[in-house]
Amino acid sequence: MEVIKQGARARTFGRPRDACPYPGDSRERRAWYEGYDGAAWNSAWDLGTRVPHPAAAHRAGTATVETAAAVSPVVSRI
Incomplete structure (x- = not known):
């Protein structure tokens, strides 16, 4: 190494x-x-090619949905 x-x-x-x-x-x-x-x-x-750990990606995806649900009532019904 x-x-x-x-x-x-x-x-x-x-x-x-x-x-x-x-x-x-x-x-x-x-x-x-x-x-x-x-x-x-x-x-x-290389900063542009970094991929987050799957657990971190999942948390980030969940936060995006929660934020969208708080902003839009249509998304909160999903």
């Missing part, structure tokens, strides 16, 4: 992709490239 973070940090600081310090065809090199290239777990750091 630390090797993935190293790759991500290298990209953040503008280092080139071929700056990977690990030997070719090693597990560490693949992990470093995974971090550098921005793996799926890494995209969660």
Whole structure:
């Protein structure tokens, strides 16, 4: 996991992709490239792509319905 973070940090600081310090065809090199290239777990750091935890999403959805029910009598009949 630390090797993935190293790759991500290298990209953040503008280092080139071929700056990977690990030997070719090693597990560490693949992990470093995974971090550098921005793996799926890494995209969660981008604010625009964050997805809330299902429990938090459920609470937010419930609050929206409750708010709509308080504002509109039609919604409160649902």
